[in-house]
Amino acid sequence: MPSLLQSQLSDLLASGFGAVDLLDTLLQSQPSLVSVVDEQGQVLLFSPNHRMLSGVSEEPEPIQHIDALFPPFIRQRFSAPLHELVLQEDLTRWEMSVQHRDGQVHLYDVQHWVFEGEGQRWVLTAASDVSGQRRAQNETQLEQKSQLNYLSFHDPLTGLANRSLFYDRAHKSLSRSKRHQSSIALLLIDLDRFKNINDSLGHDAGDYFLKQIAQRLGDALRDTDTVARLGGDEFVVILENIAQAEDIVSITEKLLSNLSKPIDVSGHEVACTASIGVALYPKDGDSIDQLLKHADLAMYKAKAQGKNRTQFYVQAMTDTAVNYLLLENDLRKAIDNGDLCLHFQPQVDLQSRLIAGVEALVRWEHPERGMISPGEFIPLAEETGLIEPLGDWVLLEACQRFQAWMSQGIHLGKVAVNLSSRQFRQEHFEQTIVKTLLQSRLSPEYLELELTESTAMENAAETIELLNAFANMGVSLAIDDFGTGYSSLAYLKRFPINKLKIDRSFIHDIDTNEADAAIAKSIIDLAHNMTLQVIAEGVERMNQAQWLMDHHCDQVQGFYYSRPLTEAALLELVRNPQRMVVSSSGVRLLV
Ligand code: C2E
Ligand code: MG
Ligand code: MG
Numbered sequence: 001m002p003s004l005l006q007s008q009l010s011d012l013l014a015s016g017f018g019a020v021d022l023l024d025t026l027l028q029s030q031p032s033l034v035s036v037v038d039e040q041g042q043v044l045l046f047s048p049n050h051r052m053l054s055g056v057s058e059e060p061e062p063i064q065h066i067d068a069l070f071p072p073f074i075r076q077r078f079s080a081p082l083h084e085l086v087l088q089e090d091l092t093r094w095e096m097s098v099q100h101r102d103g104q105v106h107l108y109d110v111q112h113w114v115f116e117g118e119g120q121r122w123v124l125t126a127a128s129d130v131s132g133q134r135r136a137q138n139e140t141q142l143e144q145k146s147q148l149n150y151l152s153f154h155d156p157l158t159g160l161a162n163r164s165l166f167y168d169r170a171h172k173s174l175s176r177s178k179r180h181q182s183s184i185a186l187l188l189i190d191l192d193r194f195k196n197i198n199d200s201l202g203h204d205a206g207d208y209f210l211k212q213i214a215q216r217l218g219d220a221l222r223d224t225d226t227v228a229r230l231g232g233d234e235f236v237v238i239l240e241n242i243a244q245a246e247d248i249v250s251i252t253e254k255l256l257s258n259l260s261k262p263i264d265v266s267g268h269e270v271a272c273t274a275s276i277g278v279a280l281y282p283k284d285g286d287s288i289d290q291l292l293k294h295a296d297l298a299m300y301k302a303k304a305q306g307k308n309r310t311q312f313y314v315q316a317m318t319d320t321a322v323n324y325l326l327l328e329n330d331l332r333k334a335i336d337n338g339d340l341c342l343h344f345q346p347q348v349d350l351q352s353r354l355i356a357g358v359e360a361l362v363r364w365e366h367p368e369r370g371m372i373s374p375g376e377f378i379p380l381a382e383e384t385g386l387i388e389p390l391g392d393w394v395l396l397e398a399c400q401r402f403q404a405w406m407s408q409g410i411h412l413g414k415v416a417v418n419l420s421s422r423q424f425r426q427e428h429f430e431q432t433i434v435k436t437l438l439q440s441r442l443s444p445e446y447l448e449l450e451l452t453e454s455t456a457m458e459n460a461a462e463t464i465e466l467l468n469a470f471a472n473m474g475v476s477l478a479i480d481d482f483g484t485g486y487s488s489l490a491y492l493k494r495f496p497i498n499k500l501k502i503d504r505s506f507i508h509d510i511d512t513n514e515a516d517a518a519i520a521k522s523i524i525d526l527a528h529n530m531t532l533q534v535i536a537e538g539v540e541r542m543n544q545a546q547w548l549m550d551h552h553c554d555q556v557q558g559f560y561y562s563r564p565l566t567e568a569a570l571l572e573l574v575r576n577p578q579r580m581v582v583s584s585s586g587v588r589l590l591v
């Protein structure tokens with residue numbers, strides 16, 4: 001069946017349209033080189049453009065043989081005459097580069113078609129100049145290659161140098177400084193609580209925030225300084241030619257203040273501070289890895305000291321870090337070997353004098369170092385994740401002890417257990433509580449969970465959900481160290497809590513310091529207005545106890561009443577008729 005074009009052509013020719021004129025015009029207007037040869041290689045037709053290739057003169061003169069259409073170096077490429085190869089169908093398409101008479105080299109895409117008719121065969125050849133097209137392709141490839149190259153050295157999100165480029169530049173800086181005997185400073189910058197932004201506003205918002213931060217970093221530094229993103233919310237800066245440490249202080253102060261300004265993230269004003277660790281060459285190390293390691297330790301110290309600050313590296317940090325590592329190992333073993341124990345500190349109701357509860361406080365008797373305070377190993381356990389097995393153990397042990405005392409007829413109100421932030425937010429923590437209660441057979445109303453104010457407010461919306469789950473089980477909740485963190489009263493109101501524990505720092509001088517007294521008084525009023533109970537911790541003297549009594553504090557806890565005690569000591573105290581009155585309503589402490 002003829003194609004549409006064929007039937008159009010037949011119609012056109014039948015209407016008397018000049019076929020010769022038509023072909024002539026078509027060939028003249030063709031940018032491609034077109035030729036037709038017969039089986040013997042005789043050229044029957046060629047388009048005028050062929051002259052550029054063949055080198056034949058401008059003057060039209062017939063070209064006799066196909067060989068004459070192609071320059072000699074092209075002909076030499078083929079084992080047989082071109083038309084023969086084409087007719088044997090070995091060759092239908094190929095490329096050739098040809099130098100034009102103007103000296104430029106062009107690339108041609110050559111195609112052959114074989115036509116048959118009346119015992120004869122012809123080869124139609126069309127060659128088109130694809131130089132421009134190929135150049136464009138090459139350029140795109142080059143562009144892609146340079147893009148790839150760019151990506152392998154830059155952070156795709158912020159456009160800052162990535163780790164590889166950072167190392168490259170850092171090594172160069174270091175060599176320069178070694179040659180010129182100058183100093184460099186390596187700054188490790190980590191955003192404080194960036195995770196909150198990601199968690200509360202989503203990853204897109206987090207990404208946008210990081211981009212803005214990267215821009216601010218760049219703006220605050222000289223073009224010659226290297227800024228790189230090492231990953232997540234961690235950035236590194238290299239400052240060369242540092243004359244004196246004060247110069248670094250003014251730079252880091254500028255950085256801290258620039259970084260902490262709020263950023264508008266889809267209509268929310270979001271601010272995030274940063275912690276900076278600084279290590280100096282040559283003082284703190286003579287390799288990039290060592291400087292990085294030391295800046296990292298300093299940065300951690302900056303975080304531990306309250307964040308939003310700069311910390312310079314000092315040798316003692318390495319010593320502490322090594323200690324920390326040893327301690328971590330030991331703690332792991334202590335948990336496995338059961339070398340931890342619990343002490344219990346009574347909480348006393350000020351009106352009835354009854355023991356209203358005991359707080360379980362974990363202790364670690366280290367074989368060489370002696371007693372290590374929880375203040376030292378709880379943060380370590382938090383950081384390393386050991387808090388999960390440790391916390392689970394404390395919880396179960398506390399519930400089991402308390403249940404055992406009850407079965408001996410000793411009623412000490414409730415057992416309070418401290419929760420650390422990571423423990424509280426671990427997955428399935430709710431199930432852990434249920435499992436612990438079942439395993440210890442302790443009824444939920446005897447368990448009180450203590451959460452510090454900062455833990456509770458860390459992700460307040462999530463806290464409400466978790467606390468509701470505990471409250472629904474019938475477990476009591478207390479906010480520990482109240483007054484030391486930042487409480488949102490809006491959230492506090494929504495937490496299903498039972499008790500506020502006034503931090504012992506306010507109790508210490510409560511009878512002499514007006515400000516402390518005013519704070520304690522306000523906390524007592526706040527608790528009562530919210531129908532919460534209030535307990536004062538760290539009561540060491542009679543005057544403090546008297547003040548608290550006068551100001552209607554509900555409960556007290558502290559050395560004045562009793563130190564934290566081993567189980568044996570607690571039971572001895574309870575059974576000591578000089579100190580205790582055990583009645584059907586509970587255990588009354590005599591002070
Ligand atoms: P906390 O929960 O505020 O516990 C009260 C701390 O105050 C205890 O220190 C206790 O010994 C101490 N203390 C009690 N009365 C007085 C007093 O009259 N004067 C003074 N100066 N101190 C008093 P401890 O046992 O060293 O515990 C320190 C912190 O470690 C606790 O503070 C708590 O946050 C944490 N902690 C203790 N045990 C655990 C635990 O099992 N799990 C978790 N996550 N944290 C725990
Ligand atoms: Mg506590
Ligand atoms: Mg406390």
